[in-house]
Amino acid sequence: MHVTFPPKEVYFLMFKTTTRLVAAGLMAATLAAPALAQQKLVPAQSSIHFVSKQMGVPVEGHFGKFDAQIAFDPAKPETAKIAFTVDTGSATLGVKETDAELPKPTWFNVAKFPQATFQSTRVKALGGGKFEVAGQLAIKGQSQAVTVPVALTQSGQLTTATGSFTIQRLAFKIGEGEWADTAMVADDVQVRFKLSLSGVNPLPAK
Secondary structure, three states: OOOOOOOHHHHHHHHHHHHHHHHHHHHHHHHHOOHHHHOEEOHHHOEEEEEEEEOOEEEEEEEOOEEEEEEOOOOOHHHOEEEEEEEHHHEEOOOHHHHHHOOOOOOOOOOOOOEEEEEEEEEEEEEOOEEEEEEEEEEOOEEEEEEEEEEEEEEOOEEEEEEEEEEEHHHHOOOOHHHHOOOOEOOEEEEEEEEEEEOOOOOOOO
């Protein structure tokens, strides 16, 4: 049985054609992926605060280190993907003695759970630059569904997202043992955020 192979020129032509098709596909994918991939958090203009009550007195703290991966088009919020990480070891109440306790197992257990995370599952437009973001919040190995109201404003190239929501610290085992007594430290903790983002498309006209 004699097998005849195509000439080398045919192989070269097939290789060239395949290479061009792959290159064209990559270019099309790059053009189709929008500026969504360019969206970034601007940490210097962003903040995450938390407020709890100790013996009925509000005490405010904040996280110094956090990051976000965001793909969000205000005109198509249902396609949004939002992922957030917060370094729990960056929590501070501004009091040296108290801050030394926060990383310990009773509170955030930073050695075992160095980060809290949020992953969106649904984003719904409410109109007027307001949105509802639902997702899973995980802290200290515990995960809970949360719904976060978010208001967007835009100025120049920046989009600012603000909002607040309340969690129950005991659901995340924050403050165990004697600190589980809600008469000492309230169960409810309010989380407030201001996030500056670059690369977000303009909000739809009213």
